[in-house]
Amino acid sequence: MNVVAFNGSPRKDGNTAAMLRHVLQELEREGIQIELVQLADLKLRGCRACRQCATVKNRHCALADDGLNACIDKMLAADGILLGSPTYFADLTADLKALIDRAGMTALRNEYMFRRKVGAAVVAVRRAGAIHAFDSINHFFLINQMIVPGSCYWNIALGREKGEAEKDKEGVQTMQVLGQNMAWLMKHIARA
Numbered sequence: 278m279n280v281v282a283f284n285g286s287p288r289k290d291g292n293t294a295a296m297l298r299h300v301l302q303e304l305e306r307e308g309i310q311i312e313l314v315q316l317a318d319l320k321l322r323g324c325r326a327c328r329q330c331a332t333v334k335n336r337h338c339a340l341a342d343d344g345l346n347a348c349i350d351k352m353l354a355a356d357g358i359l360l361g362s363p364t365y366f367a368d369l370t371a372d373l374k375a376l377i378d379r380a381g382m383t384a385l386r387n388e389y390m391f392r393r394k395v396g397a398a399v400v401a402v403r404r405a406g407a408i409h410a411f412d413s414i415n416h417f418f419l420i421n422q423m424i425v426p427g428s429c430y431w432n433i434a435l436g437r438e439k440g441e442a443e444k445d446k447e448g449v450q451t452m453q454v455l456g457q458n459m460a461w462l463m464k465h466i467a468r469a
Contacts, residue, residue, distance in 0.1 A: 278308075278309045278310065278356045278357070278463055278464070278467060279309060279310035279311065279312070279354070279355050279356055279357070280301070280304050280309055280310070280311050280312070280355055280356065280357035280358070280359060280395075280459070280463075281311075281312045281314060281351045281352060281354075281355040281357075281358055281359070282297045282300070282301055282311065282312065282313045282314065282358075282359035282360075282361065282399075283314045283316055283348065283358075283359065283360050283361065283373065283376060284297055284313060284314065284315050284316060284317070284361050285316050285360065285361055285362035285363075285369060285370045285372050285373025285376070286316075286317065286361070286362065286363045286370060286401070287317045287370065287372070288317070288363075288439065289315045289317050289318075290439065291363070291401070291439050292363065292401035292434060292436045292437075292439065292440070292441060292442035292443075293361045293362060293363050293399065293400075293401040294313070294315075294361070295401075295440070295442055295443055296361065296399050296401055296434045296442055296448065296449075296452050297313060297359055297361045297399050297452075298313070299449055299452035299453055299456065300359060300397070300399060300452045300453075300455050300456040300459065301313065301359070301456065302453075302456065303452075303453050303455075303456025303457050303459075303460060304357075304456050304459060304460050306456075306460075307457075307460035307464070309356075309357075309460055309463065312351065314348065314351065316348075316370075316372040316373060316376060317372070318344075319343060319344035319345070319348075319372070320343050320344070321343050321344065321345055321372050321375040321376060321379075322340065322343060322375055323371075323374070323375045323378055323379070324338075324375070324378040324379050324382055325339075325340060327339050327340075328386075330382055330383040330386040330387065331386035334386065334387055335387075336349065336353065336383065336387045336390055337349060337383065338379045338380075338382075338383050340379070345375070345376065345379050345380065348376060348380060349380050349383060352380060352391060352394075353390060353391075355394065356394060356395065356463050356466075356467070357394060357395040357396065357397070357459055357463050358391070358394060358395070358396045358397075358418075358423070359396075359397050359398075359399060359459075360373060360376075360377070360396070360397075360398055360399070360414045360417070361373075361398070361399035361400070361401070362398075362399075362400055362401075362410055362414065363400070363401045363402070364400060364401065364402040364403070364405075364406040364407050364409075364410045366406070367405065367406030367409045367410070368406065368409055368410050368413055369400075369410045369413050369414060373414070374413075377413075377414070377417045381417050381420065381421060384421050385420070385421070389421055389422050391421040391422075391423055392421065392422040392423065393422065393423065393424060393466070394421075394423050394424070395423065395424050395425075395426060395459055395462055395463050395466065396417070396418035396421075396423040396424070396425055397418075397425060397426055397432060397455055397459055398410075398411050398414035398415055398418075398432050399432050399434075399452065399455075400414070400431075400432060400433045400434075401433070401434050401435075401436060401442050402433055402434070402435060402436075403435070403436070403437040404435075404437075407431070407433040408431060408433070411431055411432060411433060424462065424466070426455065426458040426459045426461075426462045427455075427458060428451045428452075428454045428455040428458060429450065429451055429454045430447060430451045431451070432451055432452065432455055433448060433451070434448025434449065434451070434452065435448055436448075
């Protein structure tokens with residue numbers, strides 16, 4: 278089993294990445310292979326509404342020059358998908374939104390190709406707007422017929438400057454429990 282995590286933050290080693298790593302550590306402890314992809318390394322752009330994904334049906338976006346299709350391939354190969362974002366103007370980053378819009382449209386137009394994979398959101402926030410960002414990510418999972426595990430609180434951690442979210446004990450615990458629940462769920466799905 279494996280999980281791919283996408284860090285939607287432009288800060289590759291900021292609070293979002295740190296919280297994703299807490300989830301990934303729990304998954305790795307359970308013997309699940311993990312990978313962290315930094316969207317900041319890519320130059321993703323939004324969906325152009327060309328509808329080629331619905332016409333060609335090759336499980337790829339027609340905009341093939343920015344790394345999005347490599348992300349889709351990683352998502353297809355994974356049993357679980359983590360999407361992480363800091364909170365920008367009460368929502369997720371433009372990079373993560375581009376991934377969600379294009380991968381999501383491609384998935385819908387290709388027989389819900391992420392169906393029954395496990396998906397979870399991770400959000401870092403300075404003060405407010407985290408629940409909206411959390412909901413935006415979960416909408417991607419739910420419309421794609423994915424299975425979303427819970428935790429002991431919403432999957433958010435508080436912190437603005439690099440490293441501040443590590444001081445949010447409840448946020449760190451939430452990420453650890455999320456990783457444990459995600460591992461449990463994936464193992465039970467694999468047995469079914």
